[in-house]
Every structure is written in structure tokens, then in C-alpha cells.
Amino acid sequence: MTAALSNWQLDDAEQLLSGVERDPSPYVAAVPGADAAEGAPMSLGRAWADTLRAELLVRRLRVAGFTLVGDPVSPDSSAEPSLDLHAGVAELLDGTGGEADPRSESASRAALAIALVRSAKAAFDAADDDLQRAAGLARHARIELLSRRIDAAMDEAVEAASLLDPTLPPGVLLVDTLGTLAGVLADLELMPLALDYQRRAHETALAAATDADVLARDGADPDVLVAVAATRLGELCAELGEGLLDDGAPESAAPHFAEARQLAEQALAQLPPDSAGIVPAQIVHGWALVGMGEQAAAVGPLRAAVRLTSATADRARLASAQLALGRALRRKGDGRAGDEHLVAALDLATEHGLPRVRRAALRELCTLHADLNDADRALPYLQAYLSDELDRVDERRTRWVELFGRRKSLLETERAAGQLRRQAYEDPLTHLPNRRYAEARLDGLLAAGDVPALAVVDVDRFKSINDAIGHPGGDAVLRAVGELLVAGVRDTDEVCRWAGDEFVILLPETTAEQAERALERIRASVARYPWSDLGLDVPVTISAGIASATRGDDRKTLFAAADGVLYDAKRSGRDRVVRLSAVTQTRAGANPLDVLFGPAPEAPAPEAAAPEAPATTGEAAATTGEAAPDQAPEAEGVAGVQPSPRDAAAR
Template sequence: MTRSAWDAWDASDEGRRVSEHVLDSAPDAVHSALVPPGTLHRRVTAALANWQLDDAEELLADVEQEPSPYVAADPVADAPGDAPVSLGKAWADTLRAELLVRRLRVAGFTLVGDPVPADASAEDPLDLHAGVADLIEGAGGEDSDPRSESASRAALAIALVRSAKAAFDATDDDLQRAAGLARHARIELLSRRIDAAMDEAVEAASLLDPVLPPSALLVDTLGTLAGVLADLELMPLALDYQRRAHEAAMIAAADPGAPEWTGNGDTTVDADVLVATTATCLGELCAELGEGLLDDGVPESAEPHFAEARMLAEKALALLPPDSAGIVTAQVVHGWALVGLGECAAAVGPLRAAVRITSATADRAQLASAQLALGRALRRQRDVAGADEHLVSALNLATEHGLPRLRRAALRELCTLHAELDDAGRALPYLQAYLSDELDRVDERRTRWVELFGRRKSLLETERAAGQLRRQAYEDPLTHLPNRRYAEARLDGLLTTGAAPALAVVDVDRFKTINDAFGHPAGDAALRTVADLLVAGVRDTDEVCRWAGDEFVILLPDTTAEQGERALERIRRSVATYDWSSLGIDVPVTISVGIASAARGDDRRTLFAAADGVLYDAKRSGRDRVVRLSGVTQTRAPGASPLDALFGPPPVAPEGGTTTSDIPDDDAAAPVPAAPATPPPAGSADAGFAPLLVAPRPVDPPLGTGSPAEPLLGPLPRPEPVAVPEPVAVAPVGPQPIVVDPVVETVAPVPAARRAATVEPEVVWATGRTTEQVLALVREARREHPDRPALVLRAAAETLVALASEHDAYTTMDAAAMAAAVGPVPEPVGRVHVLCAGGADGPVAAEVAFVARVTGTEVVRVDDVAGSRVRGMLADGSLFAEADCLVVVAGMDASLAATVGAMADVPVVAVPTSTGSPNAFAGLGALMTMLNSAAPGVAVSTIDNGYSAGVFAARVARRATTR
């Protein structure tokens, strides 16, 4: 509700009880006091929490600046240093990033450049590429655009967060890493990226082993994480972690041999003050939980929480010295607890004193908390004017300083105050603001998040054990960028979800010459530096991957080719102007770039072929340039040959032969066959890459295309063969697949039935297999058939969780069906209705529905169709309206399949199940009933075989739709 009581401790005499020379630094110029629980760290944290941004910037200015994250580090000097150096840089970057994010909030923007809705709803998002350009090109000054300055801050904050995370990941100190992650979660909350904050909090929690010895840093980290979890509406979890922090502090205080803790060489911590601080924070959370129970109308459940809050606050007041700043925070919590227990008269006096004291300080968050507690007490004493004054003041302070829980509490109190007075005109705006608060969550979602937190924390702990193997699978060992395997999977995922990314293919010019002239170590250093420059020049949402050799790819989600061209042009200039002599390379190093944006229907291979083709245009045009392909027509010039769209105008070939590209040395292209002498008909290239989609090959004329007297079967006359050069094949793209017939040199559409053919999934049966065996089979299926999903059936819950963990967004799952699909699910064609007779047949029906959807058709479930209901539904046509195929799943009511088959006019697939009465003989009775039915149009599967029924129904539906 209020800011953490840690800040009160930071401002206290105990927090300052060190020498004034707080900027003690090691010889390497990394300040030890900046690493928590150092004094400088606490002072900067307190200034940031109180929105004293100029004070925080002044404190951080005394810390020697690290090199800009936009300047690639010297690969020779990039060896990891000792732990204090790495942690010092990580914390410097983290604190500077938080400072920048808070300045962005003041300006009305989030970390990713979006306007904050409550403050700047009319603003447009920032162009973070422009911010990166300003940082690289040194733009700025008094006349600079304020929006450009905000974009620069956002871009720099993103780079600093990335740099800090890399440093924390490199350290072996799990506690420091957890502290950094908890602080990054706070930064994400400030920028209103709730899901990102959740991820950081989960990972931080997974690092806090219960057996860690008590220390000031452990207590601080647990308290920070508890505050983040409370802001995420995970109050039970927040209480658990704050209680753990309090217990750790009490264990240390109970040790007579350790009355004080030494932090990191420059700080001494009083254990009693630390116990009092954690008690205050825990009491605050208990009071907040009790207040929520009061609002829910269960005062008997709220009373124990208020009683505990009162006890903790009294304990803190007894431990704190009389002149400690933490006393005011403890008094506010004590007064809040008294109000909750109905002792308002005893609470008003101390709370008024707390408001007077905090009004004279710079601690606006503490003042807001005191105003809110006093407003609560006055409301319950029926002092309407006084309550309204203090509650409005608390609301304004909470809104100004980004305190979401305190803001919601103030809105709730104001709404209740005016509702009790029957003043709907004043109560309604507060109610609307409360309901529209973006961090407000209904109880159902809070419960789901609690479950999600526990599940994801468990998954992270398991995943950490296999983290090294995953890095080897998806990380390039030289540049530490994601590798080609990751890039392909990521691009497949983007295209499958309907996104329209741009793809840039980057190639280092004449890289073989660098290797030959300066040696492979210099070549490796050049590649690492190019990788750093690429990463530094893109947005946080863009992804740079090493494709192979000296080739990189950049995935630019929701980006047009024109936007990507501007960003890559800046990067190209930064590579061309880099001081390569520092690596011992005395020749210019440049890059060539090809960019294409995805069009509807593109797959990964097509998009890469397009970008790779214009990359070679850049090579032929002289290198050191960026060339893009239009994202609208996927062509560059009217009247160009279809091959020109990829490879440029082909050179003139010698008579009767082929020619090769004139690209010299290591960039020489593969031989390009000469174009056919007779071009395709005019207009055939209107669909962009369509003429290149299917490998042209001689085909037999379709059956039945001759005269009416010709038989449909038997040998057909064929024309004399014509010499046609071997065509170039490019992966499919565009709305209309075609086949080029070189015999007659025409372009003919593929028949509709062939267009509808869908590659069906690879099936992995999990029955009788361990989770590891299933995962291995899925990996093999995805490797051999990346264009189709791997379908896992009859899987246990832990196997489904492991699949979701390993393949993340590429996994489609159905717990009821005990099934999962890993990979791209095809667009649905046709519709299948799955009818289920009873609840016991549900798992088989769920399997049928899941398999049919993954196989490529739309599915509608109709459950509990039995008895008299089915005849009414059949009579009005609702069961088979718009259905291309019906699947009836039944055990005890096996005659349902015959009933549906007799009345429906669409194909029916009957699936007998082993459920039912004991004399059903494990489904044999249902099977015989269905087989002996005389109803037309009914096909029967084997017992409990939802897979074959789902595939068969999907085939029928697709064929019926495309006929």
C-alpha cells in the first residue's frame, strides 16, 4: 500500500551511520557501496522511491561511467572480471535504467515507448529507432525535440536493462542475481509491463533457496520481492515472502555473537532496526489483507489480520530508537490496525501527528499512506469533510508517484464515503476510476496467477538444471547470439500467429579476405563486434541471430520494410565507421543487408528467400548498402522477370549454356540457370513471387481433357518432348499456388482438391513412454518435419507441462484430451461437429476434437447429447447445420450413432467407448451396436480411438469444402 519501510530505514540515522566518504571504490573504479546493501545503493534507492530524480542522478553521477552500451566492447578486453566488477556494473546499469524509466513516466511514456493511458492518451508511441539514432549520432541540445529525448531515454534504458541482466546472468552469486531480478521486476511495474514483471519475479523467487543463510541482502531481497508480488495482486505470496524476511532478521538478531551485520565492506547494519523494519512491512501487508476482507463483507476473517498488524507495529515501535525515521511508518501501520479493529478514536491522534511530521519531509509516499489511514479513521467516525480532504490528498499523491495499490485503496474509500451519503454524483467517478485501473484484477484471475506463479517457479527450477543444454541448442558459441535453429523456430511462430514481421539478412562483405589476411582470431573478433553493433542498434523487441558463417538475420516484429531499412542503414553506418584497427584489422569492414517484409501466406522459407535475394542485389550493386523489397507487391519494378525479383537481371548466357554470377572471391553465388527463351504470359507475375512457388516440371495432361469420345482411363497421347532448362525452385508464397507446364509453356491453376491437401501431423503416443522419451520423439519429429505439428496423445500432466516448458509459444495444449501439438497448426478448412453422449465419454470426445483441429479443420463440441434431447436437436437441424462431418462418441448410449446417421444428411463417424455399464464388455457391446446399425452414411472406428476418428473427419470436411 505504501512504499517499502526500507526507505524509511535508508533515511534514518542508522542508515546514515557510516563515514561521509560513501563513495569508497576499489582500484578498478567500481564502487562497492553501489552493490546492495551498500550505503550508496540505499541512498539512490531512497531518492528514486521518493521521486527525487535529480538527487538520484547527482548521486549516480559520482560513479564512473561505464562505456556506452551502444559501443561494442573490445573483444580482447571482454573477459569476465571478478565478481565485484561485474556486480558493480550490473547495479549501476540497473539504477540508471530505473532513473530513466521514472523520467519517462514523468514525461508520460512507458519503457517500450507507448504512452501511459492515464496521462497521455492522445500521444502517439515513440519511435525508439529515432532514439537509438540520437544516441549514436550525438543528437540533442537545447533545441532538441522533447519526444526524441524521451525516445533516447527509453532506448538507453532498454540497453542498460539488457546489459544489467547479462551481468547478473554471468555471476555465480544467486542472491545478488535474485536481488537484481527483483529490482528489474520493480522497473517493469513502473513501465506497466505486468507480464514482464511477473516473469522477473518468478525467476527471482526460484533463486531464493530456503536454506540461504540470513543476511542483510537476503532480507532486503525478500522484502523487495514481497512488494512486487503485492503490486501484482498476489497478496498471499507477498505475505509469505515478507514473513520469511522478518524471520531471517529475527534469526540474526537472536544470535548474541552477531549484534551487527557487515554488508559489503562499507556498511554496518543494526539487526534490531532491521527486525523492526521487516515487522513494519509485514504488519502493513497484514493490515492491507484485513482491509480487503472487510470490503468483502467478512469482518470476522479480517480481525486476526488486524490484530497481527497491531502486534507487529508495537514490536517495531519498541525496537526503534526514538529519533528513527522508521517510527512514523510504524505509527501509521499501528493506527491503521486500530481503525480495522474499530478503535478509531485511539487512532486519530497518532495519525494526525504522523501526517504533520511527514508533511515536512520529502517522503511523499509515506505522507500518502498517513493521509489514507487518517481518512479511513475519519470516515468511520462520520467526519465527512475531514475524511474527504485527506482521502483526496492521498489519491493525488498516489497517482503522482505511481503507487497503484495505495491509489486503488483511496479510490475505494472515496467511493464508499460518498455512497454512504447517497451522493451518487460524486461516488460514480471514483467507482469508474477504480474499475478501470489497469492493475485491478478480479479474484478469479488473482487465484489463477497464484497457481501460475507456483507452477512457473517449479518449471524454472527444473529448467535451470537443463539450462546449459538449452543454451548449447539455441545459442551460437562465438557471438552468444541465438542461432539458426532458434531463428527458424521464432520466425515460424511469428508467421503462424498471423504477425507481419520484416526480416533482414546481413552479410559481412569479403569476410574470407579478412580471415586470409589477418587470421581466424581476427575474423572471430570481427564477427563478435558486428554482432554487438547489430544488437546495440535495434529495439528491445527485435532479435538478432547468427545464421551461418558471416551471415546474420534480424527479426523485426510488426515492422515494415521501410522502417527496417532506416534502422539497418544506421547500423550499416556504425559498422562502416567503427575503428577496426583496434582489432588489428587495417582494412574497412562493411556489411550488406537485404530486407523483406512478410506478405499474407508467406512461410519462413519464402520470406528468407526474398530477403536473401535482395541481399545479393546489394552485393551486385557494390556492397556496403541496404536494399529492401517492397512489402506490398513483393516486386521492385514493373515488367521485370520473375527471377529478377530475387536475383536481379540475369547476365546474357552463351548460346545453349548457362552463366554464373560475376560476384568475386568468397561472395560468388551459385550458378543461375538461364531464363527460358519464351517468357510466361503477361500478367503472370502480378502475384509477386507466385511464378516461382512450385518447382516447374513436366506433368501429364489432366484426365478427361480430350474429346468426349476419349475414354477417361487408358494411355493418353503425349506431345513430343521439348528441351526446357531446369527451373529454379522457390518455397511457396502468395494466395494462388500454380504449376508451370513447360510442354505448352502456360501457367495453370492447381485443382482445388490438391490445394486443399494438408500435411497431417506427426503422431507421438505417450502411453507407456517416459516424459524424456516423448520429448525426444517430439524433437525428432520437429527436426524432420518442421512444416507440420507434432501431435502428442494420451500424455500425463507432467509430460504436457514439460512440453509447454520446452517449446513455449509453439505448444497448443488440451488438458481434457491429454494431448498437445507442438508446431504450426494449419488454418481450418471445413467444419466438424463432435457429439458426446455423456460425461464419461468426454475424454475421447476431447481427443477427437483436438486431433481434428490440429489436422486442419474447425471443430464444434456438442456435449450431453442423449435421450429425448437428440431428436429435438436433429429436428431443428442444429446438430449438423454448417457441419461437413459429424462424429458421435458414445459408450452406454451407443444407439445414438444410428439415430444421428438415420436423420442427418452429412457423413457420420461413430466412436465406441469403453465406458458404460459393467456388461458392456469394455466397449465391445457399443462397438457391436454401432457395427450392426443399418443407418446409412455411418463409419465406425475402433474402441476409444479418438485419433483415427478425428483425422478421418477432418479429411472428409476438407474434401467437402474444397470440392
């Protein structure tokens, strides 16, 4: 079916479609899902049928007289110009066409094609199969190109390409999808990209040909699958070489023609004698020979290809054969014979909407008649070629302007989003992450099963600093402390400003003991900092409380633990680091004192003896003073508060 459409064998395609689930009339749009349960999505089979039917309708519109690539080059100035399918489809999309169109049946076909594509696209979008979606999008891009909706075609092609993951398993559908996308990209004047995708199609075909499961599932002939992909790759190589020749770079063109010849010869060796792929491979082989300067060897096989394709309904292939033969004859020096075949190629390309073949034929004809000093014949071809080139440049300019606008809009959106993120998660004074970020980051670490350590850091006697050097000086102190904190931790750790003169440090996969060593170094560096440069007579010091998480802890539990031991550091004389070696999970909103020291014990039963009070260890616990040990026993599973080694040394 797809081959019949690509070759403009429209009656054959219509007959093939007649056996597929379809509407009562191919020209009456059905309500999507009307033949299924209410609310049920359209099947992929139905979406494919609608896609192919839409392509058939658009191709019939072209045959009905709508132009896609420019008017025929004819000396008959009285000939009625063709209708512009692009303009007609645009009117139908806007709801302004139809009644005024003198060809109402063609207009209704265009409207139906649009409806079919839209319903099929919705079905493909709803599918979970990325390859099926990509295949549908690639066909839709082809339909948009046939309608000269260049921007829509590019959008579909980009979306299809994004779904073609390199890890997709090889198969016939993947080979066909990559080849279809390559053809679309070539028509969009993106030849290097087209070559890359067709090369990938060839490599995928080679991989599929060696997989017995794939061949059994898809019912493919491995030799034909590989040969067809090789022929298409060779065709793009030859076309790229031809473009380089036109640009005056024969040395750069030669490798592309050599590769095209090799691929065509491989395909001809693999294909069965009666295969439909023989003629396309012969055309590519002849084209490559012409590009390499072997015109005499190319003419005979190309004449045979023209003869064979003339007996079929494959008008697109015939146009390519006529072009290749005309090019060979012109370069061989037989301009009169070449003219006949090039004119035939031009007429077929114009009739069937083959823009690349048409431009090549116009250029060859213009060059041929210029070489024959026939200015009267050369001028119309030159004018048509320049007109086509101008249209192509205009389309390309429009496309790139739109793409630039989209990119600019995207960058502006990203910039605005970045500003919002900074406003939401950055402290404006220190430019460190703020409390909102710290909470979200800590939640993320704990949810991922990480066991971070958390340090809560406070600037000692910050109010007296503000009183001594004013609030601007206090702000400078906070910035300096933030910089010292960042300088003292690892790249994987994160320093955040919590509020006022309080900071927090998140240390992923870190024990309390490891965090304590880092914070002790930072505490010493803060004390050594030249604070007199900021107008202070006494050094600034910090106090820090550290807690490490265990599996299952939440943010509130961990922060309450670290904040509690910071309080102990403050009460123990400040300028010190205190750690809590473990934390147990408690419910959200628990009393911080309960987290640190456990809930108050229930009154013992009269017959039970009072429990023996546990011994306390560490300076922080010993200096609390408010509660006797037997009144606030340590929570089960929570190690005692550990002082900094500095405290022991101070004793």
C-alpha cells in the same frame, strides 16, 4: 539509494548515483564492458549501478507525464491525457517508437533504461552468486512493474524466487531481496505469496540480528533491521485485513489487523527516536487501529504522520499516510475532513504510480460520497475505480491466459518427451525396458560403484514354440515370461527384454548366490505355469546365466560372463540356472571365452616344467568337452562356474 528510489526522492537518488562508477552521461547508453578488458564480464557493482540507474530513469519518466495506473480523476475534461508508458516502452522494444514521440527526451530515457536493464541482467546471469542474481532480478521485476510490463515482471519474480534457497545464510541483502520480492508479488495481486515472502524476510532479519559476524560484515543496526522488516510485514497484514473487510468478512480480517498492530508496536519500541522508520510504523499502527474499530485512537498519530511526511520528499509514504488518515476520518464519521485527505492520497498515488493505494483511495472516496448522498461526486470515483478494476482484471486475465498457455505447452512438451523416451527405452511387445535402457542402466550402476548381479535369461527351444502355436502365440509366451520374471524379482531389480527370446535382469547390490536363489524360484514358476492355456502341449522352460560384478568391471565384461554361463546352461540340458561367482575386469571388446576361461597360455620355456592342470568343479564346466583343463586354465581371480542346486539334486 534503494530507499530514496522507493520513496520517490529522485533528486536524492540522482545525487547518490553520482558517486558510483557511471557513464559520462546518465542518458547515453554505454557499450557493455567498454571500460573493462575485451571479453571480460561486467562487474556486479556495475550491474547494480545500471539497475538502479534504470529504475531512476523509469521513475523520472513517470514524473515527466507518462501514466502507469490511470488518468487523474479531474472535472477538467480539457486536460491533456498522459502518455502511456506501457505502450511507449512496447514501441521502443519493437524499434517503432522514438521519432513520433512528442517527448523525444523521455523516449530516449526509456530506451536507455531498457538497455541498462538488459546489460545488467546479463551480468547478473553470469554471476555464480545466487543471492546477488536473485536480488538483481527482484529489482528488475520492480522496474518492469513501473513500466507496466506485467508478464515480464512475473517472469523476473519467478526466477528470483527460484534462486532464494531456504538454506541461504541470513544477511542484510537477503532481507532486502525478500522484502523487494514481497512488494512485487503484492503488486501482482499475489497477496498470500507476498505475505509469505515478507514473513520470511522478518524471520531472516531476526536471525541476522543475533549473528555478530553478519552485523559486523554488513554494518547493520540489528534493531532497525528487524523493525523495518516487521513494519513491512505489518503493512501487508493490514492490507490483507482491509481486503477481507471490503469483502464483508470482518471476522476473518480481525486476526490480520491484530498482527499488524503487534508488529507495528514492536517496531516502534525498537526504533531509535530519530529513525526514519518511525513514521512508517506509525502509519501501520494507525491503519491497524482503524481496522479494529479504534478510529479515535488512530486519528492523532496519523495526523502527526501526515505532517511529518509532508515536510519530506517521500511522496509514496505521504500517500499511504493520507489514505490511512482519510480512512480513519471517514469511518469516524467526519466525511468532509476525510474527503480532503483521500483526494490527496489519490492524486499522489496517480502521480507516482501506486496502483494499490490508488484503488483503495478510489473505493474510500466512492463509499464516502455515497454515504453523503452526493451522487455527482461519487460517480467519477466509481467510474475510475471500475475502470481500474477492469484494467486489473484484463491484465490478470491476460497474465493467466499466458501462464495457462505456457503450462499447456510445457505439458505437451513433457508428453512428447515421454513418448520419445518410451520409444527409445521401451520394448513395444512386452512393454519392458529394452536393450538400450539395460545398457545405459548397467553403465550407470557400475559407474556409481555399485556391484550388481546380472542374469541373462533365454526361453528354451523358442523356435519350436513358434512352430507349434505360431508367431502370435510366441509373442504371448514372451509376454507371459516377462510378467513372470517381473513377479519373481524385487522392486529394485529391473527386467529388460534384450532381443528375441532373451531377457536380462539387473539386480543392484546383489551377489551371484542371492541372484541364483531368485532365478531358481522364477525358473520353477515358469515351468509350473499353465502353458496349455496358450495351446502348448509341453511346458515352457527357461535357462539363465548369472554373473556378479566386482569393483572396476565394465558392462561388456559382465554381460560376456553372464552370457557365457547361459551357454553352459543350454549345453547342460536347459531348464536350469548357472552362476559365475565373480568376474575380473578386462578391456572392452575382449573375447568372451577369454573372459570366462582366461587367455590361452603362452608356450612354456624349454627349461620350465609344464604346469599342473587345475581341477574343475561344477557341472557346467565339466560338460563343455571342447578343451582339456590344461588348455583353458581358469582366469586368475575368477571363481569356477557354479551349477544350480537343482543340478546336484538331479544327479
